[in-house]
Amino acid sequence: xxxxxxxxxxxxxxxxxxxxxxxxxxxxxxxxxxxxxxxxxxxxxxxxxxxxxxxxxxxxxxxxxxxxxxxxxxxxxxxxxxxxxxxxxxxxxxxxxxxxxxxxxxxxxxxxxxxxxxxxxxxxxxxxxxxxxxxxxxxxxxxxxxxxxxxxxxxxxxxxxxxxxxxxxxxxxxxxxxxxxxxxxxxxxxxxxxxxxxxxxxxxxxxxxxxxxxxxxxxxxxxxxxxxxxxxxxxxxxxxxxxxxxxxxxxxxxxxxxxxxxxxxxxxxxxxxxxxxxxxxxxxxxxxxxxxxxxxxxxxxxxxxxxxxxxxxxxxxxxxxxxxxxxxxxxxxxxxxxxxxxxxxxxxxxxxxxxxxxxxxxxxxxxxxxxxxxxxxxxxxxxxxxxxxxxxxxxxxxxxxxxxxxxxx
Numbered sequence: 001x002x003x004x005x006x007x008x009x010x011x012x013x014x015x016x017x018x019x020x021x022x023x024x025x026x027x028x029x030x031x032x033x034x035x036x037x038x039x040x041x042x043x044x045x046x047x048x049x050x051x052x053x054x055x056x057x058x059x060x061x062x063x064x065x066x067x068x069x070x071x072x073x074x075x076x077x078x079x080x081x082x083x084x085x086x087x088x089x090x091x092x093x094x095x096x097x098x099x100x101x102x103x104x105x106x107x108x109x110x111x112x113x114x115x116x117x118x119x120x121x122x123x124x125x126x127x128x129x130x131x132x133x134x135x136x137x138x139x140x141x142x143x144x145x146x147x148x149x150x151x152x153x154x155x156x157x158x159x160x161x162x163x164x165x166x167x168x169x170x171x172x173x174x175x176x177x178x179x180x181x182x183x184x185x186x187x188x189x190x191x192x193x194x195x196x197x198x199x200x201x202x203x204x205x206x207x208x209x210x211x212x213x214x215x216x217x218x219x220x221x222x223x224x225x226x227x228x229x230x231x232x233x234x235x236x237x238x239x240x241x242x243x244x245x246x247x248x249x250x251x252x253x254x255x256x257x258x259x260x261x262x263x264x265x266x267x268x269x270x271x272x273x274x275x276x277x278x279x280x281x282x283x284x285x286x287x288x289x290x291x292x293x294x295x296x297x298x299x300x301x302x303x304x305x306x307x308x309x310x311x312x313x314x315x316x317x318x319x320x321x322x323x324x325x326x327x328x329x330x331x332x333x334x335x336x337x338x339x340x341x342x343x344x345x346x347x348x349x350x351x352x353x354x355x356x357x358x359x360x361x362x363x364x365x366x367x368x369x370x371x372x373x374x375x376x377x378x379x380x381x382x383x384x385x386x387x388x389x390x391x392x393x394x395x396x397x398x399x400x401x402x403x404x405x406x407x408x409x
Contacts, residue, residue: 001109004028005183006073008098010036010063012047012256012326013115013151014079016162017187019050019057024186028062030070037065048325048352049155071105075183077113078102079151081256088263090119092126099127103134110144111176113169113184115151117208117261119268120201123148145176148197149184150204156323166190170200208261209279214248215258216282219289222250226296252293252331253286254320259329290331294338297377297401304397306375308339314367314396315339315348316388317380325352332379351384368392377401 006028007018018029031037039046040063043055062069070076080094095116102112112131114123128139128146137143149169154160167188171177172195184191194200218236225232232250239245253259262283266276301308320330327333340346340360348361367376376392378385378400388398 001074001179003075003179003183004073005075005077006030006070008076008078008102009080009094009116010040011079011081012049012155013153014077015040015045015047015050016153017077017079017115018061019054020162020186021183022057022061025183026060028064028070028073029058030064030067032065034065037063046325046354047155067101067104073105074107074110075113075179076102076106076110077115079115082116082118082260082264083256084260084263090264090267092118092122095122095127096130099130100134103131106131106135106137106144108137108143111147111179112144113147113149113180115149117150117204117257117264118201119205119264120198121268122201123197142173142175145173146197147171147176147180148200150200150207152207155326156321162187164189166192168192168194168200168203170194170197172197205261205265208257209265209282211248212253212258212262212286213278213282214246215251215253216285218248218250219285223289223292226292250289252289254329254331255326256328259283259286290334293401294335297335297339300399300401301375301377304375304399306397309343310345311343312345312347312370312372312374313339313343314374314376315346316350316376316378316385317382318348318350318361319352319380319382322380322382323352325354327353335379350380350382352382367396371395375399 003025005021005025007014007021008030010018010029010031014029018027021027029040040055040058043052045055064070078098080098082095083091085091095118106112114127123146131144132138135144139146147170149167152165152167153162165188167184167190169180169184169191171180171193177193181191221235222232225235236249240247262279266279269276298308301313306313315336318330318333318336319325319327320332336346336348347367349367350361353361372395374396376388376396376398378388378398381400
C-alpha cells in the first residue's frame with residue numbers, strides 16, 4: 001500500500017505534522033480557512049511558529065481548501081480544535097464537521113488518525129458513528145480504520161518539538177500497525193503503541209489536568225503570601241531545596257488546553273455520575289487568579305501615583321503565554337480588556353500579535369514616541385521585553401506585575 005497522508009486542520013497542531021510528513025511522503029494539507037491556505041502557499045505562517053525557510057518544505061505539498069482535492073489520499077490525520085462553549089461544556093462542532101467531511105471522501109481500507117483532544121469515548125462513540133453514517137462504510141467490517149494519537153504540541157517551545165518528544169498512538173487493529181508506524185515514526189522521538197483508544201484519550205486530558213492542579217496549588221499559596229505579607233519568591237526558593245518538591249510556580253493559565261481539558265474530563269465523569277472535586281477546584285482557583293491580579297494592578301498603580309481610570313497605562317504582552325501569537329483564552333488579554341473599558345487612554349503592545357487584526361495593539365516604536373507620563377504594566381514576559389525600559393522614553397515607568405510564569409497548554 002502506497003501511503004498518501006492528508007492532514008485536516010493546519011493550525012498549531014496540524015501544521016507541524018504536515019511539515020514533518022512532507023519531507024517523506026506525497027502529502028496534502030487541508031483547511032476550511034481559505035486565507036490560511038493562501039498564506040501558507042506564500043510561505044507565511046500567521047501563528048509565527050515557523051519561519052519562511054521552514055515553510056519552503058511545503059513547496060511540493062498539495063495545500064487546499066477544496067474537498068475534491070483530498071479524495072485521492074488514504075491516510076487522514078485530523079487536527080481540529082476542540083474548545084468549550086460559554087457554559088464550559090465540550091464544543092465538538094469542529095470535530096463533528098471534520099468527521100462529516102472525511103466521510104465524503106474516504107474509501108475502503110483508508111486510515112483515519114484523530115489527534116484532537118477529547119474526553120474518553122469520543123472517538124468510538126461519536127466520531128466513528130458519524131463517519132459510518134455518511135460514508136456507508138463499516139469499521140466492524142474493516143472497511144476503514146481509526147486510531148487515536150493525542151497531540152503534545154507546545155507552541156513557542158523549541159525544546160519540545162514533534163521530533164524531540166515521545167508520542168502515544170492507540171492502534172486497535174494489528175493489521176494496520178506497520179503502516180501507521182511507518183508514518184508516525186516521522187512525528188516523534190519515540191512511539192508508544194497502545195491498543196485501547198479510550199486509554200489514550202484519558203491520558204491526554206490527565207496530562208493537562210495534573211499540570212493545572214499543580215499550578216492552582218501554587219496560585220493559592222501565592223495569594224496567601226500576598227495577603228500575609230510574606231515573600232512568595234523566597235518561600236518558593238526555600239521549598240525548592242527539598243529533593244521531591246515539584247517546581248510549579250503560580251501564574252495565569254490560558255490557551256486552548258489547560259483551561260479546557262479539565263472541563264472535558266469533568267463532563268464525561270458527571271455524565272457517568274462520577275465526581276471530580278479536585279479537578280474543578282483547581283480550575284476555580286486558576287480562573288480566580290485573573291481577578292486577583294486585577295486588584296493587584298490597581299493597588300500597584302496607586303502606590304506609584306497612577307490612576308487606572310484616567311492616566312496613560314500601557315499593557316505589554318497580551319498573548320496567552322510568552323513568545324507565541326495566540327490570544328485565544330488569554331487571561332492577559334482579558335485583563336487588558338477590563339481596564340480598557342474604564343479608561344480610553346489605555347494602550348497595549350505585543351510584537352507577536354497581528355496588529356492588522358487587533359487595532360488596539362500598537363507598535364513599540366509608537367509607544368517610544370510618547371512624551372507624557374505613563375506606566376507600562378508587563379503582563380507577558382516575551383523574550384524581547386527583557387530590556388524594554390531602554391526602548392521607551394524616561395517618562396514611562398515599567399512595572400513587571402508578572403514576576404512569575406504565565407502557563408499554557
